[in-house]
Amino acid sequence: MNVALVKNETGSALSDSFAIARDRLPGADKVAAAREAAFAAYAQAGLPHRRIEDWKYTDLRALMREVLPLAPAPDAAEFSRAASAAKLHAIEGVRRLVLVDGVFAPKLSELGGLEKGLGIRTLREVLETGDAALQTLLFTPDNANPMVALNSAMMTDGVVIDVADGVVLTQPLQIVHIASGTVPAAMFTRSLLRLGKDAGATLVESYIATEGAKAYQVHDSLIISIGNNSRLDHVRLNEDGRDAFNISSGVVSLGAHAHFNTFGMMSGAGVSRYQATIVFAGEGSRVETNGVNLLNGKQHADTTLFMDHAVPHCDSREIFRAVVDDRAHSVFQGRIIVRPHAQKTDAKMMTRALLLSDDAEADNKPELEIFADDVTCGHGATTGALDESLLFYLRARGLSEKEAQALLIQAFVGEAIESIVNDGLRELAIAAAQRWLEARG
Amino acid sequence: MAAVQETVDRVRQIDVDQYRYGFETLIESDKAPKGLSEDTVRFISAKKNEPAWMLEWRLEAYRRWLTMTEPQWARVNYPKIDYQDLYYYSAPKPKKTIGSLDEIDPDILKTYEKLGIPLREVEVLEGVVRPEGQRKIAVDAVFDSVSVATTFQKELKQAGVIFMPISEAIREHPELVKKYLGTVVPTSDNYFATLNSAVFSDGSFVYVPPGVRCPMELSTYFRINERNTGQFERTLIIADKGSYVSYLEGCTAPQRDENQLHAAVVELVTHDDAEIKYSTVQNWYPGNSEGKGGIYNFVTKRGDCRGNNSKISWTQVETGSAITWKYPSCILRGDNSRGEFYSIAISNGHQQVDSGTKMIHLGKNTTSRIISKGIAAGVSQNTYRGLVTAHRKATGARNFTACDSLLIGDKCGAHTVPYVEAKNSSALFEHEATTSKISEDVLFYCVQRGLSQEEAVGLVVNGFVKDVLQQLPMEFAVEAQKLISISLEGSVG
Numbered sequence: 001m002n003v004a005l006v007k008n009e010t011g012s013a014l015s016d017s018f019a020i021a022r023d024r025l026p027g028a029d030k031v032a033a034a035r036e037a038a039f040a041a042y043a044q045a046g047l048p049h050r051r052i053e054d055w056k057y058t059d060l061r062a063l064m065r066e067v068l069p070l071a072p073a074p075d076a077a078e079f080s081r082a083a084s085a086a087k088l089h090a091i092e093g094v095r096r097l098v099l100v101d102g103v104f105a106p107k108l109s110e111l112g113g114l115e116k117g118l119g120i121r122t123l124r125e126v127l128e129t130g131d132a133a134l135q136t137l138l139f140t141p142d143n144a145n146p147m148v149a150l151n152s153a154m155m156t157d158g159v160v161i162d163v164a165d166g167v168v169l170t171q172p173l174q175i176v177h178i179a180s181g182t183v184p185a186a187m188f189t190r191s192l193l194r195l196g197k198d199a200g201a202t203l204v205e206s207y208i209a210t211e212g213a214k215a216y217q218v219h220d221s222l223i224i225s226i227g228n229n230s231r232l233d234h235v236r237l238n239e240d241g242r243d244a245f246n247i248s249s250g251v252v253s254l255g256a257h258a259h260f261n262t263f264g265m266m267s268g269a270g271v272s273r274y275q276a277t278i279v280f281a282g283e284g285s286r287v288e289t290n291g292v293n294l295l296n297g298k299q300h301a302d303t304t305l306f307m308d309h310a311v312p313h314c315d316s317r318e319i320f321r322a323v324v325d326d327r328a329h330s331v332f333q334g335r336i337i338v339r340p341h342a343q344k345t346d347a348k349m350m351t352r353a354l355l356l357s358d359d360a361e362a363d364n365k366p367e368l369e370i371f372a373d374d375v376t377c378g379h380g381a382t383t384g385a386l387d388e389s390l391l392f393y394l395r396a397r398g399l400s401e402k403e404a405q406a407l408l409i410q411a412f413v414g415e416a417i418e419s420i421v422n423d424g425l426r427e428l429a430i431a432a433a434q435r436w437l438e439a440r441g
Numbered sequence: 442m443a444a445v446q447e448t449v450d451r452v453r454q455i456d457v458d459q460y461r462y463g464f465e466t467l468i469e470s471d472k473a474p475k476g477l478s479e480d481t482v483r484f485i486s487a488k489k490n491e492p493a494w495m496l497e498w499r500l501e502a503y504r505r506w507l508t509m510t511e512p513q514w515a516r517v518n519y520p521k522i523d524y525q526d527l528y529y530y531s532a533p534k535p536k537k538t539i540g541s542l543d544e545i546d547p548d549i550l551k552t553y554e555k556l557g558i559p560l561r562e563v564e565v566l567e568g569v570v571r572p573e574g575q576r577k578i579a580v581d582a583v584f585d586s587v588s589v590a591t592t593f594q595k596e597l598k599q600a601g602v603i604f605m606p607i608s609e610a611i612r613e614h615p616e617l618v619k620k621y622l623g624t625v626v627p628t629s630d631n632y633f634a635t636l637n638s639a640v641f642s643d644g645s646f647v648y649v650p651p652g653v654r655c656p657m658e659l660s661t662y663f664r665i666n667e668r669n670t671g672q673f674e675r676t677l678i679i680a681d682k683g684s685y686v687s688y689l690e691g692c693t694a695p696q697r698d699e700n701q702l703h704a705a706v707v708e709l710v711t712h713d714d715a716e717i718k719y720s721t722v723q724n725w726y727p728g729n730s731e732g733k734g735g736i737y738n739f740v741t742k743r744g745d746c747r748g749n750n751s752k753i754s755w756t757q758v759e760t761g762s763a764i765t766w767k768y769p770s771c772i773l774r775g776d777n778s779r780g781e782f783y784s785i786a787i788s789n790g791h792q793q794v795d796s797g798t799k800m801i802h803l804g805k806n807t808t809s810r811i812i813s814k815g816i817a818a819g820v821s822q823n824t825y826r827g828l829v830t831a832h833r834k835a836t837g838a839r840n841f842t843a844c845d846s847l848l849i850g851d852k853c854g855a856h857t858v859p860y861v862e863a864k865n866s867s868a869l870f871e872h873e874a875t876t877s878k879i880s881e882d883v884l885f886y887c888v889q890r891g892l893s894q895e896e897a898v899g900l901v902v903n904g905f906v907k908d909v910l911q912q913l914p915m916e917f918a919v920e921a922q923k924l925i926s927i928s929l930e931g932s933v934g
Contacts, residue, residue, distance in 0.1 A: 053514065340851070355866035358833070364861040366872070373848035373878040381872040383863040 018153065021070040025156060027127035027135070034139045038152035041143035048146050057331040057363045058302040060147075063271045064245055068217050070154065071101040071185035078180040081210040083108055085178055089208050089239070091428060094174040097159050101180055102187025104157045117167030117199075123158035123190055134160070138192060141221060141251050145275070148249050151219045154188035158220075161193045161203075165227070168200035172233075172422060175203070177218060179244065180210040186217035197227040197255070202422055203234050207268065209241040216241070218269075221249040228255040228282060233262075235425050237432060240268035242297065249275050254314075256282025263420050265429055266301040267294040267436050273302040280314040280342075287316045290416040292429075294436040295328035295360075302331035309338045309345045312372075318349040321416045323409055324360040325440065334379070335367040342372050349379040354386065354412055356405075406437045473530035479503060482639050485530050489608045489642070492615060502628040502638035509632045515795040516824045516856060517764045519700070519737060527671045527702060529640045593657065600656050602686070603648040607675055610646035617648055621679055625708035625745045625772070633704040633739040633766075637673045641706065644674035649684040649715075658914055660689040663705075671702035678708070680715035682748065687718040689914060692725050692761070700728075700763060704739045713748030713775065718756070720913055721769075722921055725761035732791025732820075735763025742769035746778035746804075754781040755798065756912045758921040760928040763792060768826065770799035773807035773835075780809040783909040785921070787928045788821035788853070797827035797858075802838035802868065813844035814906045817853035824856040831868035838868040846876040847905055849898065899926045 018039050025035060047064060048055035074082065082100040086108055090096070097120065098108035104122040111120060126134055138160075143149040159175055175191055195201055207218060218240065226232050240246050246269040254260055266272055278287055293301045307316050322330035336347045353362030366379040386408050394404035413433055420426040473484045482503050486496040511522075597604050603614060611618050628638040645661045663674060680686055692703075703725060709717050719742075728735025738761075744753035755769040771780025782798040800809035809829065817823035823846065831838040846855035857874045879901050887897035902925060903910075910918050 343851070353863065355863060355868070358866050360866060361862070361864045363863070364859075364872075366857075366859060366861075366874070368846075368857040368874060368876055369854070370846070370848065370856060370876045371854040373851045373853070375848075376875075376877055378873070378875040379857070380874070381859065381861050381870070383861060383868060383870040385866045385869075 017067070017069045021154065024070065025154065026124040030132065031127050031135055035153045038139070038143050038149045039154075042146050042149040042153060045146040045149070054145070054304065054333070057329075057333070057365075058271075058273050058300065060247075063300060064217070067150065068184050068186040070156070071181050071187045071216070072183075073103055074101045074105075074180060078210075079105060079107070081212070082178040082180045085180070085208055085210040086176055089176070089206060091174060091204065091424070093424060094172045094204060096174050096176055098176045098178060099157060099159075099189055100178050101185070102156050102189050104159065115167070115169055115171065117164035118169060119162040119164075121160045123155065123160055123192075126160045130160075138190065138223065140223060141249060145249070147219070147247050147273075147275075148221065151188055151190060151221045151249065154219065155190040155221075156188055158189040158191040160191065163193075163195045163199045163201050165196035166198045167196065169202070172202035172204055172425070175205050177205070177207045177220065178210060179208075179213045179216045179218065179241065181216060182212060182214055184215045186219060188219045190221045190223070192223045193225075193232070195224070195226045195230045195232055197229060199227060199230040201232055202425070203232065204425065205234075205236045207238045207240045207246060209244065213241055213244075215243040217245040217247070219247050221251070224250070224252040224260075226252070226254045226258040226260055229257045230255070231259040231261075233421050234260070235420060235422075235429070236262070236264040236274070237429070238264070238266045238268045238272060238274075239432070240272070242268070242270055242299075244269045246272040248273070250277070252276065252278045253281050254279070254285040254287065257284040258282065259285065260287045261419065261421055262287075262289045263416070263429065264291040264303065265294070265432060266292070266303070267432060269301070270298065271300045273304065275304040275306075277306045277308065278316075279308040280311050283311050283313045285314045287314075288419055289317070290319045290419040291321070291332075292413045292416050292433070293322040293324070293330045294413070294433060295323065295330055296325035296440065297328060298326070299328040300331075301329075302333070304331075304333040305335070307334070307336045307347065309336065309342045309347060312341065312343045312345065314342070315346045316348070318351075319416045319419065320349075320351040321413045322351075322353040322362055323356065323413060324353060324362050325356040327357070327359040329361045329363075331363050333365040333367070335369065336377060336379070337369040338372050338375050338377060340371040343374040345372065345375040345377065347375070347377045351379075351381045352412070353383045354409065355383065356386070402440075406440075409437060410434075471532045472528050475528055476525040477527070477529055477640065481529050485640055485642055488530065488532070489611070491608075491611055494615075494619070495611055498623070498628070499639050502635050503640075505629055506632070506635040506639055509635060511632050515766050515826070516822060517766060517793040517795050519764055519793075522702060522737065524636075529671060529673070530642050532642075596656065601650045601653055602655050603646065604659055605646055607644045607646040607677060608642070610677075614646075614648070617679070618646070618677070621677055621708070621710055623708075625710060625743050626706050626741050631741060634706050634741040637675060637704050637706045637741070641673045641675040644676045644705070645678075646676075647678040647686060647688065649680045649686045651682040651684060653684045655684070655686040658687050658689055660691070663690070663692040671704065673703075674705045676705070676707040678710070678717055678719070680709075680711045680717050680751075682712045683714040685716045687914060688720070690719070690721045692721075692723050698734045700735055700737050702737050702739070703762075705741070707740070707742040707769075709744035709753055711744070711746050711748060711751035711753055711778075714750045715748060716752040716754070717744065718754045719744070719769070721755075721757040721759075722924065723757065723759045723761050723765070724924060727761050727790060727792050728763040730790055732763070735792075736761065737764045738762035738767060739764075740767040742767065743772065744770065744780070745772045746775050746780065746807075748778070749775040749804070750777045751775050752779040752781070754783070754912070756783045756909065757785070757796075758909070758913070758924065759784070759786040759794060759796060760924050765792075765794040765796050767796045768798055770801065771809065772801045772803065773809065773838075774803045776804040777806045778804055779807065782809075782811045782813070783912040784813045785816070785906045785909045785925070786813070786823055786825075787816045787818075787925060788823045789818045789928055790821060791819070792821040794822070795824040795826055797825045799828040800830070800840055801828075802831040802835040802840070804835060806837040807835060808839045809841075811840070811842040811844070812908050813842075814909055815844070815846040815855055816849065816902060816905070817846065817855045818849040820852040822854045822856070824858060825874075826858045828860040828862070829870055829872070830860070830862040831865045831870070833864045835865050836867050838865060838870075840868075840870045840872075842870075842872040844874045845905070846874070847902065848876065848878045
């Protein structure tokens with residue numbers, strides 16, 4: 001009874017805000033119809049709650065309560081604050097593409113001198129004037145997931161990147177999401193990366209906030225398609241503000257003999273959820289997904305991965321590490337499905353959580369669903385505190401308690417971070433982990 | 442050579458439909474009218490001469506059940522059950538008042554003889570000397586809805602152990618039943634447990650007094666015989682301070698084309714320093730090779746380690762049932778208490794298994810161990826679903842989980858759905874799971890040394906499940922081993 005009541009309240013409040021925002025959302029006709037359908041799917045389900053199996057550990061009705069209204073377009077002051085934040089978090093040698101409060105900011109982005117075969121457009125542009133096939137592709141994420149449906153209904157901007165066949169980009173691309181608004185608001189973004197055949201690219205996604213950004217909500221999604229014999233390296237760094245919400249979804253599909261290497265680090269946001277679906281559509285492909293949660297205070301971070309082995313002869317590796325301090329809560333849900341006929345699949349998943357405080361919580365749900373017999377699949381999960389004997393060993397060699405802990409934590413997350421191929425990006429992740437440890441004091 | 446002949450004979454006997462307990466015994470029975478209503482509940486309660494408080498308890502459960510909906514989360518598919526199309530009570534018609542075993546309907550005794558259940562105390566009465574080392578087992582046999590005979594009553598009484606049908610216990614030991622019934626699995630627990638609370642007809646009751654080590658294995662044998670009946674038994678076992686009891690449970694049913702419902706509840710309670718070892722060999726009729734018929738097995742089993750240093754150990758061999766929905770669990774409430782779950786779940790043909798355990802760590806320094814072996818063959822689906830959780834005060838909780846799945850054939854599925862929740866930093870949880878098929882190399886090695894393909898598979902499978910078989914009492918281990926080879930017949934080649 002109660003549940004139905006809550007659903008109606010949040011549903012109706014939001015449909016008002018959808019009605020208000022509708023005119024501001026790019027795209028007409030088919031795009032508008034797809035938005036309506038997506039919104040109807042969301043309105044039907046409402047914010048996901050713990051009674052929905054996929055959201056068992058991340059009850060958005062309790063954590064988020066409501067979806068904030070669409071953020072107003074940033075003004076000059078906000079752009080200038082965003083510019084300084086972007087500068088502060090700048091990564092050397094990458095091509096930066098900046099979204100401020102959910103709106104593409106050309107002035108802060110580097111659009112000049114594109115490598116041959118690289119095309120960059122904004123989502124707004126594609127929704128308004130793009131070809132129908134591309135627009136359809138932008139609506140592929142499944143509306144069955146209410147937060148994906150909401151994102152489909154409300155998406156305002158993002159970047160659409162195309163890498164042509166045979167092109168291997170030498171310069172990594174970075175999509176930076178900056179929140180700068182001084183009123184609590186929500187931003188809805190969606191980006192797309194299409195990698196042709198025999199191509200290669202590196203993509204970095206960063207989430208940051210300017211000084212003085214109010215409690216905000218990031219609703220983001222990323223659609224990636226990797227062509228045959230192509231390779232994508234992907235790094236995701238979440239350093240959102242401490243009272244921010246970040247609900248992001250990824251949909252990745254791989255052609256034959258493709259390679260996808262992805263790493264995600266969550267150290268920001270009060271409540272975050274990253275849900276990714278990775279589908280093997282061609283044989284002989286490989287995926288490595290690695291993730292680290294570094295949480296303290298009252299942070300809540302959820303990583304939900306769905307690895308879909310739909311075809312034979314593919315390999316996947318998942319390594320996940322969570323370091324949880326204070327009253328923080330880390331969630332890892334990993335599901336591997338091996339469809340009938342997907343023989344010779346080799347899938348492994350390992351998740352480990354390190355609890356640094358008695359009030360911390362770590363929940364792991366590594367699932368295997370196997371419908372083919374000639375496969376090798378396995379998963380492991382461990383939860384525990386720092387090993388006392390290792391601590392003692394280090395203390396006996398003159399390290400302070402904190403130093404010893406920091407060293408062990410660094411080693412603990414190191415295995416996941418090491419998987420980053422690009423040296424510069426790996427250093428960046430190590431530095432971010434270092435900063436987190438130093439902030440611990 | 443003899444061994445080979447034996448295999449050939451057995452395979453021939455078994456043929457396609459491999460169930461060997463599929464006979465039916467024609468016995469006049471006394472049934473409640475078809476369907477479920479408050480009247481059915483009153484009828485059952487009246488049949489059992491129950492006190493008013495018990496009827497009230499049942500009615501409350503029934504009313505709650507009406508407000509509940511059938512759970513959908515398990516990975517099993519079955520047509521909707523029509524709860525009004527079942528008989529909720531069926532008892533062999535008493536020819537006269539039963540005073541001793543001799544007065545039981547000989548047909549029933551014959552049924553149990555066919556099943557190989559040592560129901561009669563004849564041997565003991567006639568002073569037959571048993572070979573050394575062979576332990577005595579006290580059996581409580583439940584036929585459809587009633588318990589027909591409980592053996593070794595006298596000897597158990599001497600030790601102070603109460604082992605009787607729960608319907609009798611309600612009348613004779615109301616204080617104990619009142620104190621414990623529904624305290625581990627409350628009437629509101631889940632759809633099937635609530636249904637059971639309303640209509641359970643019989644089952645076993647065991648109370649082991651403080652400091653007593655039960656002198657023999659206790660055993661209950663469940664048999665569904667009547668057509669269209671559901672069996673709803675309820676078992677309650679209490680081990681008082683410092684006591685120990687080992688309890689075995691076996692189940693079979695005749696072969697029928699329609700599906701039969703079995704919704705049991707088992708509650709275990711251990712006080713300080715007590716231990717209960719509960720073993721099940723579940724071999725309900727699994728349906729024929731086309732997936733027709735078979736038992737729907739929806740069981741709620743839970744143990745409560747209420748006292749410090751207490752221990753509950755579940756061992757199960759699941760080979761039967763069209764659908765298994767069963768999660769024997771341990772609530773580790775007492776400090777230093779220990780829970781164990783050893784399981785072999787074999788599915789073949791069209792069987793669907795969704796089984797596992799819950800280890801709920803509440804007390805300090807509680808430990809648990811889960812060893813689960815799932816084997817899927819034919820077009821069956823086999824799921825392990827388990828929860829390990831440490832609450833905030835469960836300092837020093839420790840768990841080890843290993844669940845391995847073996848796939849035989851490319852039409853079946855094996856799934857693992859573990860939940861690992863830690864709310865205490867000193868909790869140390871380890872979980873590992875693997876899924877694979879039997880290695881071609883290993884099979885080749887065996888075949889090359891003269892074993893048939895089937896024997897080779899049998900060898901590998903027995904090795905695969907060895908960790909669990911070792912936990913079974915000897916008498917059951919032998920039966921279980923046979924059962925495993927029978928369950929997998931026809932799955933190779």
